[in-house]
Amino acid sequence: MSPYLFSRYIHELLGEVIQSRCDCCIGDMMLNVLAYADDLVLLAPSWRAMHYLLHLLNKLSTSIDMIYSTIERPYVWFSAKAALKNSD
DSSP states (O other): OHHHHHHHHTHHHHHHHHHTOOOEEETTEEESEEEETTEEEEOOSSHHHHHHHHHHHHHHHHHTTOOOOOSOOOOOOOOHHHHHHHTO
16 A cells, blocks of 8 residues: 555656656657655656756655655666667
């Protein structure tokens, strides 16, 4: 029940993040956020876009009185040029 309730609680927040249009193209889909249970993953095409999404998430989470942990901040940076170079 907890994942369902959490998704209902952050439904509007996720909608705003999706509407920001800072998306990554993965296959034929445009994505910028993945959510499951109480975990969120932000995807951005650039560092500047990620900064924008983090700022937006901070503003929106404040509006719904949501507090999130900043202790665990794992991130992965993929370079499109390196990906193209390695695929040759």
